[in-house]
Amino acid sequence: MTVGNRTRAALLLLCAAVLACASAAWAKSRHPLRIGLGEEPRTLNVWMASDANSNNILSQIYQPLYRHTPEETEMVPWLAAGPPEMEADGVTYQVRLRPARWSDGSAFTAADVAFTCRLIKEFKIPRHYSRWKFVDRIEAVDDRTVRFVLKEPMAIFLTRSLTIPIVSEKEWREVADAAKKQKKPLATLFNHTVERPLGTGPFVLEKWHKGAFLHMKKNDWFFGQGLRIGGRLLGPFVGEILFKIYGTSDVAMLALKKGAIDMYWQGIQPGYIENLEQHPEIRIFSSERSALYYLGFNLRRPPFDDPALRRAAAVLVDKSFIIERVLQGYGSRMDSILPAGNEFWYNPNLTEYGEGLNREQRIRAVHRILKEAGYRWTRPPVDDAGKVQPAAGLRLPDGSLMEPLTILTPPADYDPHRAISGLLIQQWLRQAGIPASARPMSFGALLQQVKARHDFDAFILGYGRLSLDPDYLRIFFHSEFDRERGWNMSGYHNPEFDQIAEASEKTMDLEARRLLIYKMQEIIARDVPYLPIYLPREIEAVRTDRFAGWVQMLEGIGNIWSFCQLSPVN
Amino acid sequence: MKTGNEQRDTLAAPAGRRDWLAGGWALFWENPIGKIGLILMACFALMAAASFVPPLLDPMYHPMHGVDPEISHATGPSAAHWLGTDFIGRDILSQLLAGARIAFMVGLSAAFMSIFFGTLIGMISGYAGRFVDTLLMRIADMVMVMPTLLVVLILSSLFGQLRIWTIVLLIALFRWPGVSRVIRAQTLTLKHRPFIEAARVTGASHLRIIFRHIFPNVLPLALLYMTFRVTSAIIIEAALAFLGFGDPGTVSWGMMLQWVWKTGHMFQAPYWLLPPGICISLLTLSFYMLGRAMEEVLDPRLRKEGESE
Amino acid sequence: MEIRRYILGRLFQITLIFFVILTVLFLLFRLAPGDPVSRMVDPNMTPEDAQRLIEQLGLDLPMWQQYLIYLKNFLKGRFGISFHYGQPVSEIILNRLPNTILLFTSSIVLAAFVGVFLGKIVSWKKGERIDTWVTIGALVCHTLFLPWLALIIIWVFAYWIGWFPLTGMISAEIWTDPSAGLLRKGLDIAHHMALPLTTLFLIHFGSYLLVMRSSMLDTLREDYILTARAKGLDEATIRNRHAAPNAALPVITSVGLSLAFSINGGALTETVFTWPGLGRELVFAVSNNDYPLAQASFLLIAAVVLTANLVVDLIYAYLDPRIRY
């Protein structure tokens, strides 16, 4: 190497070093709250957004009339000034609004609320329309009062309908009018690109640098500023938020440890906890979730059309094993479709299949159940001497050999827990001679197979964010929803259940409705169209050295209460 | 140039083959790269063979289903688990050994198939000429510009999780054009050699000429390319599994990395992260080294195309 | 004249191949199970909602009609609207493409130069210790498992030593700072690019080095090298003026041929480093059933590879006087 080369190399090194130091120094000058996102938000079009990351951003901007307090016991008025006033006819509600302003300073009025609700009804916007189709009329009585007239009394109106985000008429009127003239109005509305969403929330979007970050600033017009709602004094006390995109949680965890972000807004795997706990400035939150992870059966065809076999499977599945190993203890077993945390609606007196039994006892129990139901083996799981052995040649009560069956699971990259649980369940079922094999499938293909084609034996799926209102019980198992793309994926038909479900939807009296919901849970636990398996906990990690005030609630700390209350340390 | 031709001629003549083999072996062994490659590969072959042992010792050493009843989270190396356990208590060493078996299986079978397609198409294309040649080579061009990993990724994400054999087949289906180009070129030079002309004059059928006369002469070249294809097959399978599109019923090294990645142990459990990565790299290295050493023995002039992969 | 005919011929071929890929892709994506609507797991989504969405997305039309629309739009330069982002695909691609080009081209060019340079040097010392070690080193680099290497690099250089940012392309802090000038922003990108660049560089330079080395060794056996020696040229001149230019020709071919393969690595690198490029977008679109986006990105990649191969052939022809079309 000549002298010239060496000098050049040294210069290069120097440049790299300067670069490294300089960029580290630059980061120190301001104090934004920095949050890691798992993926880029899909869109800022609130009607199109259905993914967690878009919703994370939009939840700072578009606000509902009512929302749950962190304690989850009650709904508190948010954009509304007080609880809805129901008139004597039982179908007319009147809601007073707070004096609020949009982030551009213009006034938030009843017309905006009416516009939003009509928009949903006119465009039949997916995911929202079902909660609004029973609303007959929406009227702006005056600037600060909205009146809703329902077609019939509806139990879910307050909890499910009045929690939709309100958009501004100014922002959407033209878009909606233009879309209506198109051949495909809904698609046009969905494909409308929103650059700077106009909301009433605590933050406004400053810039979205595609593929890299989103920059939000405090909304000076935020209606809640300085107010005390749900017993909490609202800020925001943070000037700016930077949302950075990290494609993999591993890197996000490194960023957290390094101090490049203050919070990672996505549940993390339990595997990280041990290491994160060694960092004094990192705090782990483990929160309850309202979710359901379950094994679903196809009741439309053998072999799982037989409840006995479904119950046998329920006994064979060792939920505790899955929770302890796969979830590393961060989760709890489920016996009802409703999570146990939903204390008001949850029925605690349900059959706990296989609870407390060890492997051998489970196999014996299943042997008994199946024998009684008329199943036979060429080699039974329990031999004549009462010893457990590998079973083979399981025959259905009608004498035919059980065909090999598959358990569909999402792929490991989508959710390793479900993929591995599938493999475990496969092994357990085989112990009783049920020729099961787990088959992970791409998520889209899996849903197509299960929801649209109904061509499957069993599957493992989950619902991430179930509402607190248990109306979904009806949607999952009412025979009305057993059709293409319906949510009754098992094909469960039970007239008794249907009747109770329909009643529960319309019963306004809470206690009476609770009894119906209890009954529904019982029926499902008896017939096992779905076998609830586990309820994972939401594990989140934050740094405590720069910001404090995270509010823990159901589904974790990433909620509007946190963002309204976070404030810089010192 | 001269040496190359001479060697090729020796190849064609059966009489010289034994001498050539002995000489080739000496040349091969003299090459440090060939030696290292062979030794490495022998180690991995041993690993693959040893993979049958642990499950026999104790069912908890089954790489897929066996879990240590005492352990329910990832642990480092211990007496019972020399490389530690994964997060549900499976033994990492037995997974690593099983992975060696899978890697050999995937690598060799995918390579074999792609060489099979490539050689067949190359010979037909070169021998038939004209329209068939143009058609096959245009198809080859087209397949060649497809980034194999992305294509297989698309296919496996579209059609659900693929079985390991499907993955192998797909890799083979997209890795033949390079081989067939080289084989075609070689066939073209052979086509007008006297012994082929002679065979044609004596009325041998096309099939007979291709398989009896051309095939033995392109075989060494095909074998050489096989070693390179083995490496690319192993890498593609591993990358696929790493991204979560592998066969979940199989314990491959890529799957192990996927587990360590997706369960959040990536930077927490070096005893789990490092071995599969090192193994993938070293096994592909060993095949590659073998190929390079073989190449120097076979003919230093035939390398250009295969190597960029 | 000749060369123009050759280029036209090649362009025609490329168009043909492109059209076939276009059709195959269309069929693949339509035949595959799963659509964007069924992915929305939300009990609030009623079957009617889903049906409505499917109609709106035009997924209910017969296949041939969808194909015709697809072709028509394609010819007009419209790739449709991304299911996932609800934005025109062309906008998304145009946003991502420069990033990919920046990372990919710079790494390939750098790798090719360093590879050729080192290959030239070590071939001169064939059989010596340095040759063996460099060759083994290149082999090791070339066969390293890329995603794994990328993660290790992140861990060591971005986290443990902490010289570089973990992932991404720009740092939000600097780009939201109104006082930050163009230079600072440029340096920021360079700073972020260092690690992915190194990863891709390590993977590629080995292969170029090996090709160059082999090619040099072949060239050194050529008679004109003997002539050059006989002329009394010193070794450096022989190496640089006579051997290397001839030996570099196969390397150019090899770069072209390995381009498709390099793109795999590019996509993996982008994915691991969260580099907002086309490869990452493709992987992401594929796993989200975003057909229009996945199709368009894949087509673009295919087009780039095809064109790049043509360009490589032209460069080759330019550099090698023996080839004239």
Add this chain to the structure above:
Amino acid sequence: MALLEAEHLSIGYRTRNGLLRAVEDVSFSLELGGSLGFVGESGCGKTTIGMALMGLLPANGSIVSGALRFKGQNLVGISDERLRKLRWKEIAMIFQAAMNALNPIQRVGDQIVEAIRLHEPEVSAAQAAERVRSLFSLVDLDPERSRDYPHQYSGGMKQRAIIAMALACRPDVIIADEPTTALDVIVQAQILAEIRRVQKEMDVAVLFISHDIAVVAEVCRHIAVMYAGQIVEQGTREEVFETPAHPYTQALLDAYLTIEEEDAALPQAMKGETPNLIVPQKGCRFYDRCPHADAQCRQEPPTWISLSPTHKVLCYGPRS
């Protein structure tokens, strides 16, 4: 004093099986403006001698013993740097045209200019180009074509260009290694005439290497016949042609004449294979193929016998 002189020169190649003695105890000399031809079948060591003269032996080859003197200076053991300066300036080489002796991606003229300016740095680019043009004219090439690439030339033109290149620095010695092989007969004759002509005009000594004794005879005044690494007969053209003493020379001439007459069977002597040069046999190296061999030939290597002051042979019983 001879211009170029070899004394008991032995050259060996290291191979896996041992040292291959490609040239064994060879002595010859070449006068200023003289011409010497080496004849022998391939592998007899003639090219090795040429390469040794240029200092271009391959990495595994080296001069084992003996001396190689150019203008009195021993080339054995000389530094690479000095040898390099000597090349082309003093000793140039004409390569076989079928070989790629010209760099395919450089213009022919540039390759010649490179040689000129290397050894005569004081020459400007324009002057060098001018010299190339005159060299081209000298070897009957169109000067305009100096800007072409080698692949645009025919075999004969390439050969002329190579000759022009060899003459570029006005060397004292030109080594011509099979310069006419692979050319058709007419072009071959033209090239040989060309070499003869430039040799005379420029008064340069030529060391001519060929397997074809007839070709050598056309150019060289002296001929050395080589067999299995040794010179077996040496003499003037007339002596060797008219009174070949060594059975091998006789066989070569026979073969030559046979071809000329298109008749007769393969000469006796050509049967059998050339001996193994790694483990040399005890006696005469030609023993196996010699029609006149006897017991003595088998036991002891023969010694030189002088037939005239210029003509000598390495044989026990040279027959005429």
